[in-house]
Amino acid sequence: MATTPTHDWPTPDNVDRVADGASAIRALGDAIDADVPLIYTYSGSVGSLVATAALTLAVTFPASYFTATPTVIGTALTGSSAVVTITNLTAAGCTVVVKNIMTSTTISGNFNILAIQT
DSSP states (O other): OEEOTTTOOEEOOTTSOGGGHHHHHHHHHHHHHHHSOEEEEEEEEEEEEOTTOEEEEEEEOOTTOOSSOOEEEEEESSGGGEEEEEESOOSSEEEEEEEEOOSSOOEEEEEEEEEEEO
16 A cells, blocks of 8 residues: 655555545544644633733533643733633643733733644
8 A cells, every 4th residue: 555755644556446445545544543633722711800810711622532631732812911821731621720910901811722632
């Protein structure tokens, strides 16, 4: 069976029988699944944050999506005046803490998270 040049994924040979196409596609799909990480994105908000306040939001990943604890990155959508921290991280979800670092301004607590299991 031929393979792709970059990832060495199996592909049918030009002379393979059409009747064997289903098994060839399954082999390709299995190889891709084994190489490509699971990715989950989430956008949320903890509401308005008054000066120096921090609020939390529990985020639940889809049931059985991750088989192990993923790596999670959180970013604030309010510019550099908020800090996003991820706590209580498991394969089932996490807690997102958004903190306003400004001392005299109320900001929006909007955030994005990216969870990746490799």
